[in-house]
Amino acid sequence: MVENCTKCGTQIRPNERACSNCGRDAGFPNVRAANAPEERAALEARFNTARTSSAVRGTTIELDYFVNEVGRHSRAVMNRSLGALNSWVEGPTPLFCSFHCQIEVLGRAPNESNYDQQRVAAEAAINPFCYKEISYAALTLKEAGMAIYGPYAVILKEVSIDDRSSVFEENPFEFNQKHHVVAGQNPPLGYRASWADRGTLAGAKLEHKLERGMQPSAFPAVLMEDRGADPECDYVEVHIFGPVSRVSIERVIGPKPARRIDVALWRRTVRALEKLGVDVEETP
């Protein structure tokens, strides 16, 4: 897809944030990719197929409700371990910068690069021009995320991410396996959307899970299965361009740890979160 600057007409490369000529902001690369005409057309075609099935099965009302609900009320959630949450909330400070390695050791030494390659290959295939800048979250209608990735669900403020986020059909590794996508090949079209169109993507993907008479209270489990601790749990992934600062955190839900040492760490983390105005809920 060729994009040109809306001001001076210079071609904008897929990985650029701003026009290299006049400097005008070109938007976020992942969002631009999701809004590309061919991508939108393919998503529309998928959605129409879903709508056809929905009409035949008599679930058009439920589909409309679902799309609307996801489009208006779904949020991005990141799951973190306690240590990572504390680092996020309390860092980067001079203390933490000094005493932690700034570069992940994994993937730096030549004999380890195979693992790093596999790890990033899935992401690079989906967002080839900006995967290093993407932060990953899951789309949810409930106060929970993918617990397999950490027991602490961090709900992000919509205002912090909506302009720079796109959504993707599922986790890229699963997607690539299914669609045989490898780095260097274009993934099939119609499986991503801007944040604003996330309801359409969810509808195209999940229509078959809707039943006639299904109530909106059942929609959260349609969007993200009720088995977040299972690696097979299906979800829609959120791709956020750029790092996610701690001021983007709206709410944190998670358990009180079992060990005394971690309880002390958790309490300090809670205080730091509350200082930031974050709503914290401790679960049993």
Added chain:
Amino acid sequence: MRAIISGEAAVSAILGRTVQLRPLGAEPTGNLRLHDLARALGGCRDVCLVEVKDETEADAMAQQAWAADRALRFFLFLLDSEEEADELKEYAECLEELVEDKSTRLNLERRLLSNAIPTLIEINRINKALETCKNASDLFEFVTSLQPTITKITQAYDEVAEKSFGGAEDKCLCRESLTRDGTFRDLVIAIHEGRDINFLRLAVTAKHRTYAQALSELFSLLQPSNHKLPRPSLQEQEQDKEDDNFEQYDASREGDYEAFNRVRAQQRGIIERLKQHDFITAKRFADQLIAEQRRLSNKEHIAKSLCFLAQQAKQYEATELQLDWAAQANETDPSDPMTSGHLADAYIGAGNFVAAYAAIEQTERRGDALYAATSRARIRRMEGRFAEAYELYLAAACEHDANENVVHAWTGVAETLRDMGKFDDALVQYRALVERWPDDAGLRSGLASVLMEAGRYNDAIKEFNIALQYRGGIVAENGLATSYKLAGNFDRALEIYDSVLQYAPFSTATLCGRAEVFRANDDLTAALDAYKLAVERVSHNPRPFAGLGHVMEDLGWFEDARKVYSEGERRFPGDEFIAVGSARLLRREHKFQEALKAFDELAGRFPFNRWVKWARGDVLRSMGHPEAALQAMSSILEAWPDYSPAQTSKASLLIETGRYDEAIVLLDARDAAANDWSRAVLRAMICKARDQWDEALLRLTHSLSRARLPRERRFLKSAIAALDLQVGRPEAAAHLVEAKAGEITNVIYFHALAAARKHQKAKSLYERMVQSERDSSYMGIVIEIARRFRVIEGTPSHSPAWITHQEDKALLTEVG
């Protein structure tokens, strides 16, 4: 085994084909991918890759890393001047608990002595918090007393140019290494105590040779009076040691004829176990063989041995073993394209195309561009992208025509022509190949397959026999049997399958092929038994399960089929064939709502399964949405223009909606093929619609003369019978038609009997149909026919034209 450890996340993760995540104090979770691990460790900065003996060691390392992480945090929290006194006390006690362990304390010291504390600290407040924590208090005092030395060393390190390290990133990496291995700590203590650091310098530069120059500069800054020593004797000693080892190794690596024979004998033993499907013993024998070879042979021999075993595993359908041995071969000799080629082949066989692509790229980098190119083409072919696969095969074949292995690329060209229905072109291609490589059994079998698909069964049989003369093996035997089956010679087909099973009792293709002969001959009871035998013999393979369920569906034993699919899903979770079977069952039961939902889900899970997409369209049609069904078939043909079922269905839908010219274009697009009978029926329907009765009859009778299988004959005869009924020849129709319960053929048969006034037979059939669940979807037409021809009491509700229209529509649906 390799593991990833993070103290920050308090997990270890064992790396294998899948990842096992082991959170401290919680149950492990298996079946993760590296991608999941990346998410789980998001935000963690202490992730490292280690080699461990077992899970216990990994857990112990994770525990240590967690303790080190928490100890560091609590130490730094103590320095927080904004923290309440109570909280400081809590941190002190937590720190005390952690540093009671010597290794935790050591790790913490390594961290703390690698950087100066950059803030001003309230020592009194901290000491008060630590007053009941002796170990933590000692540590705090120790660290604070060393701050000037730490500052001196870190400043010196910062002064060393990045260029000396090889760049900014390497400088950071080196710093982290020196922190983790305690070099900074040792240096700080040595300098603080005024000790000579020359030996430390030697040890450090020897250990971190990559950064020797930069580290020498660091030490020079710390102790400027230091001068360079001559080449360290330590290094010389290490060099000598290596030479000694090499001589020993050389002697131990000498192969001899006896060792070669032993290896061969062991390999034969492994193959025997594979033949018996005793995969556990085969693996054990192979592990023993390879362990021995690792002591005595070089890596090339070991890799060749593993590749050979992988090939054998493939032949005997031991997919997991094939993958395991190919992966080992690739690890053993990572420079040989043959090893990565075998690995790619194994991944393709396992359906893991993403991993296959990685192995293919390795093969290409290692120098076998031809194999890489044909493998990529092969994947495209398996995805049903035949045109693309054709182009890739052709490009590979032309570019590497001089390569002795180019036959595979050329074979791919011929095969993809066949896939696209271009049988004449495929035959031309194959004949040229056979001329070039006359002894190649694979080419003979390929040629035979094209002939078979083109309906030239006798020629196909001849070619398969030639292939057998050139040792075509099971492939040629099974192909020969299939040819006989399609030619209607079921006895001969069964004879061949049975003889193959004598020497290859666990061949899935043969066992299932045999069952399909019975099925094609409508002997469903025998087909059932045959599939049960297949399930018993190859219980690790989902295909016989799927076949067994399918036969039960044909028998109308829907509940039994459901049980088989449930068991199949339990044994083979996520298997495509089983999942498709379950959905197909819903369709057969006419539970169209559920079937549509199931096919929509399957279309998402298996995006390359064209049959699923076709079935969805078929269900839409059955639910009375022909336009939606047409759209579905058109979508399929956009992605897969050669997909014959979609072509036939689309043509049938076009006929149903009166778009005859478009239907003709579609029907004539393919070369003449063995499935001409459906095309003949559809063309006849168009002729009928245009009042071209003679041409319709001609097409049908010509096709009938070539039809061999019961189903083909049944439908062709029913189509002719329907014609006879419409032109007022019911006796001829009743005489000709063959029928089967559940099909429109049964309705047409009933209609013919009723119209020919064979009242008793008609009445008897009517009563059977009324009681049969399988004919229930046609009861509307059946009752109307029964009333019209007074088989039962009652006034007809519709005209004769309505009956004809319903029969034609049903015929179009079942044939399409």
